[in-house]
Amino acid sequence: MRHRKAAEVIPFLNSYIAKREQEIAEIEQMVERYEKRRLQEERAYLSMSTLRRMLSGKKPDHHLAVEYIHYVKRPMEKVRLLRAEVEQARSILATDNASDIIAVTSEMDDELQ
Numbered sequence: 001m002r003h004r005k006a007a008e009v010i011p012f013l014n015s016y017i018a019k020r021e022q023e024i025a026e027i028e029q030m031v032e033r034y035e036k037r038r039l040q041e042e043r044a045y046l047s048m049s050t051l052r053r054m055l056s057g058k059k060p061d062h063h064l065a066v067e068y069i070h071y072v073k074r075p076m077e078k079v080r081l082l083r084a085e086v087e088q089a090r091s092i093l094a095t096d097n098a099s100d101i102i103a104v105t106s107e108m109d110d111e112l113q
Helices: 006-047 050-056 061-095 106-112
Strands: 002-005 101-104
Touching (some): 002 006, 006 101, 006 106, 061 101, 101 106
């Protein structure tokens, strides 16, 4: 934890929180788009005739698992970490707002500079 003046930290924390929330929203939209696309692909495959299904083939399950990890699991882990950062920034704003000096984490301090 590093100590900084409240006058320079409070506006930074507000923009930091807004930026992180925007990142969270973008990641969640990306995951929703992927899930929607997968659902459409599955519906299209199921609506095919039996002969077309045999000829077109379906993605192997391990390919679907890798896609899930890449497009859903890892981004949602990042969302969880970003939410923790936002909560930490909000707790800093809530607890130290009355004092003249605020303690911020080293990551926030690096971004502040």
